[in-house]
Each structure stands twice: as C-alpha cells, then as structure tokens.
Amino acid sequence: MSESVKKWGPRIVWPLIYFTMFVLIVFATVRTLEILNGGALGDSGDFGPPPEFADRYYRHPLVSFIHMGTGILFLLFAPLQFSTKFRAKNLTLHRWIGRVLMTAGLVAGVTGILAGLWLPAFGGISTMLAVWFFGIAIIICFLRSFWCARNRMIPAHREWIMRAFAIGLGVGTQRILIFIFMPFQLAPFDQIFGPLLWLGIAINLLVAETWINVTRKKR
C-alpha cells in the first residue's frame, strides 16, 4: 500500500498543487486589479460573492497586498526547496532561499490573522476561528521547522515545512471547493465560506500527513 502511495502520490498530487497555486495567483491578481480599480471589476454572478467582498480588499490595500504578495512568494518557490536534486547541488542557495521564504510565510501568516480582523474575514465566527487556529498553526510550523534546521534535525525540518505548505495552500483549496459547492446552493456564500476554509485546509493537511507517514524513515 505505502509503496503505491510513494509511486503514484507525487504524480497525482503535484499537478493538483500547481493547479491550486494557479487558482490562488488568479485570485490575488483579480484582488490586486480591484484594489487599483477602487472596487469590484464586474458582477460575480448568481453564485459568487456579493460586491462587498471585493470592497473590503480595496478599503485595506496595505494588509491585502502584503498578505497576498508574501503568501504567493512562499508558495511559488517552495516546490524548488522540496526538490532533492536542487538541495543536493545548491545547499547554500537552499538555505538562503529558505530564510527568505520562511520570512515571507511568517508575514503571510501574521497578515492573514490581521486580514481576518481588519477586512474583516468573510463568514463570521467559523471563518474567524479557522483564521486564528490555522494562522497560529502555520506560524508554529515555520518556527519549529527553522529550529529543526538549525539543530540539524533535517527529516523533522522537512515535515514541519510540509505542514506549513499544506496550510498555506489550503486557502487555495477552499477557493476550489467554493467553485464546486456554490452551484448546489447548499447555503449562502457567507455561510459556506468558513466551513469550506476548515475543509480545504483539513484536506491538505490529511494529504501532507499521509505523505509524511509513508516517507518517514525508521529512526
């Protein structure tokens, strides 16, 4: 079982990861254009968010720009850092990029919590709890991963950074779930936003923990 997960897992999961990153980049681009435009670019249709959704980003441009920019920077270069070949050939570069990406990821986590408070995050208490819970969790993952790297606990360093990556990418999985669920009209947009944030990040963490378990070397 674990052998087939090792063989097929990356072939299935990496394309999904790149697709989720693409979705996040599209959202970040749209929000950036809306901030520059001073409001929503167009009607988001019957199933999309109400116009106030975009307005919150435009009213808080600084926290929005910093959050989206640092988050995307971290996600874009993280796959390079996971590459065994790249690390083997460029260890010093891996360390420097790692420091930059960890700082970017930490800033994305902190500004995620601030965005939850200031925008404020859509979806009321369930979104707010998710933002606090996973915002603190991603910060812990980064700090623990850095501590492990400094203390030469490399397998543990890899595991903690995978968890941080899974949480960061979970925000994109939530957007994909919104696209899947909204046409069924199970609940209004603001009621489904929070539960799908929990679900999106939980799915990613489940995949990450499975991968961590099947690839963990017996110590």
Ligand code: HEM
């Ligand atoms: C590290 C990778 C991350 C990236 C690339 C990222 C990217 C984004 C993007 C593109 C948006 C705008 C989404 C949209 O318009 O639909 C957004 C919004 C937001 N993000 Fe992040 N994010 C990341 C991590 C986090 C974390 C860890 C948290 C805290 C748990 C967080 C909390 C938020 C909140 C509260 C919003 C506003 C949601 C709303 O519109 O109500 N983000 N993020």
